[in-house]
Amino acid sequence: xxxxxLTAERLTQAGAELADEVGFDxxxxxxxxxxxxxxxxxxxxxxxxxxxxxxxxxxxxxxELADRAADALAGRAGKDAxxxxxxxxxxxxxxxxGRYAASRFRLTPQEAAASAGGRHSQMTRxxxxxxxxxxxxxxxAVRLLGSxxxxxxxxxxxxxxxxxxxxxxxxxxxxxxxxxxxxxxxxAP
Amino acid sequence: xxxxxLTAERLTQAGAELADEVGFDxxxxxxxxxxxxxxxxxxxxxxxxxxxxxxxxxxxxxxELADRAADALAGRAGKDAxxxxxxxxxxxxxxxxGRYAASRFRLTPQEAAASAGGRHSQMTRxxxxxxxxxxxxxxxAVRLLGSxxxxxxxxxxxxxxxxxxxxxxxxxxxxxxxxxxxxxxxxAP
DNA sequence: CCGCTTGCCTAAACCCATTAGGTAGATGCA
DNA sequence: TGCATCTACCTAATGGGTTTAGGCAAGCGG
Numbered sequence: 241x242x243x244x245x246l247t248a249e250r251l252t253q254a255g256a257e258l259a260d261e262v263g264f265d266x267x268x269x270x271x272x273x274x275x276x277x278x279x280x281x282x283x284x285x286x287x288x289x290x291x292x293x294x295x296x297x298x299x300x301x302x303x304e305l306a307d308r309a310a311d312a313l314a315g316r317a318g319k320d321a322x323x324x325x326x327x328x329x330x331x332x333x334x335x336x337x338g339r340y341a342a343s344r345f346r347l348t349p350q351e352a353a354a355s356a357g358g359r360h361s362q363m364t365r366x367x368x369x370x371x372x373x374x375x376x377x378x379x380x381a382v383r384l385l386g387s388x389x390x391x392x393x394x395x396x397x398x399x400x401x402x403x404x405x406x407x408x409x410x411x412x413x414x415x416x417x418x419x420x421x422x423x424x425x426x427x428a429p
Numbered sequence: 430x431x432x433x434x435l436t437a438e439r440l441t442q443a444g445a446e447l448a449d450e451v452g453f454d455x456x457x458x459x460x461x462x463x464x465x466x467x468x469x470x471x472x473x474x475x476x477x478x479x480x481x482x483x484x485x486x487x488x489x490x491x492x493e494l495a496d497r498a499a500d501a502l503a504g505r506a507g508k509d510a511x512x513x514x515x516x517x518x519x520x521x522x523x524x525x526x527g528r529y530a531a532s533r534f535r536l537t538p539q540e541a542a543a544s545a546g547g548r549h550s551q552m553t554r555x556x557x558x559x560x561x562x563x564x565x566x567x568x569x570a571v572r573l574l575g576s577x578x579x580x581x582x583x584x585x586x587x588x589x590x591x592x593x594x595x596x597x598x599x600x601x602x603x604x605x606x607x608x609x610x611x612x613x614x615x616x617a618p
Numbered sequence: 619c620c621g622c623t624t625g626c627c628t629a630a631a632c633c634c635a636t637t638a639g640g641t642a643g644a645t646g647c648a
Numbered sequence: 649t650g651c652a653t654c655t656a657c658c659t660a661a662t663g664g665g666t667t668t669a670g671g672c673a674a675g676c677g678g
Contacts, residue, residue, distance in 0.1 A: 243625060270664075271665095278626070282627070344583075346588070418573060433656085433657080435657085457633090460634095470658070471658070473637080
């Protein structure tokens with residue numbers, strides 16, 4: 241019996257690929273075992289259970305996404321930064337729908353604290369430096385941006401915009417124009 | 430053997446309640462059978478399969494949500510209408526998290542066409558009548574509003590805002606203020 | 619080169635989904 | 649009211665996913 245060389249990392253990586261192929265909630269310990277040509281029970285030495293596997297994939301995706309975002313943001317400010325960050329989320333979701341879905345997996349507070357979640361909100365907040373928002377309004381604006389990004393990407397991924405004119409790309413561009421205008425003209429409390 | 434009086438409607442209704450209690454993706458044919466004190470196989474005379482059950486719950490939820498929205502919109506315009514509609518979504522999600530999740534279930538194109546989905550976009554579009562947007566921009570604005578509503582509610586439901594100041598309610602209010610301001614000052618293409 | 623760790627296995631229990639085919643309670647018609 | 653029919657619910661069986669307990673051997677450390 242040759243050893244397959246399983247590790248939690250390889251399982252997580254393969255799980256992420258599987259998610260992109262068949263969808264995040266079709267990611268199954270059994271299917272993963274099949275792909276490694278190994279019996280199901282063997283995975284349980286590396287991963288606590290099915291939920292643990294999914295949480296690992298979620299953490300991986302959040303890291304990848306944060307890395308891409310950091311790259312995209314480097315050297316940019318203002319609307320340029322806003323558009324770049326927004327496109328990171330949208331492009332990632334289109335290239336890696338399973339991983340994107342994973343990034344929306346509900347983590348425990350401990351897992352969330354150890355995740356790249358903090359980097360994400362930091363980066364969104366960084367974008368606001370290019371605009372002139374009162375301190376007290378910044379969190380609201382961060383939450384708005386998060387809502388629009390995840391909301392739009394989610395709807396687009398569910399096929400919400402795919403069968404009606406105008407093309408989704410056009411709305412996306414105009415929505416980012418609008419958000420930029422809004423941040424430049426944020427209403428007084 | 431007394432008859433339990435199963436119908437697709439009663440199953441759908443009970444499924445919706447179950448969803449609110451245990452979460453939409455924990456809604457299972459087996460659990461439903463248990464609640465009706467009936468064998469699992471019996472449900473298959475009324476519902477095609479598990480997916481069919483979930484789709485029915487989704488359609489039910491979309492209808493309920495559209496009914497509430499229509500109520501809330503009656504006699505309102507402008508910001509008043511915007512805030513009312515937004516609150517319908519948010520309140521529904523908080524009162525009925527399982528049904529809300531169900532309303533995001535991916536329907537087939539046929540199911541979607543027969544759903545209340547159309548009413549929803551009509552109502553969002555109706556809100557824009559209180560603002561002065563060029564025809565060509567309306568769809569973009571509708572998509573933005575949909576993204577913010579579903580994005581915010583989704584993040585809030587996942588607990589994204591629950592453990593950090595300021596309170597979610599405050600952000601929600603400010604975000605609606607901001608959307609109102611944006612719609613009144615929509616940037617030229 | 620030998621012993622111990624540990625990586626992968628077999629076996630088994632349990633839950634959910636789904637289908638085929640049976641039985642008895644409800645319904646309709648004379 | 650009595651009979652035939654229909655159909656609502658049942659039993660039984662299959663197959664897939666999850667998870668745990670306990671075994672054997674591969675390969676590393678001494």
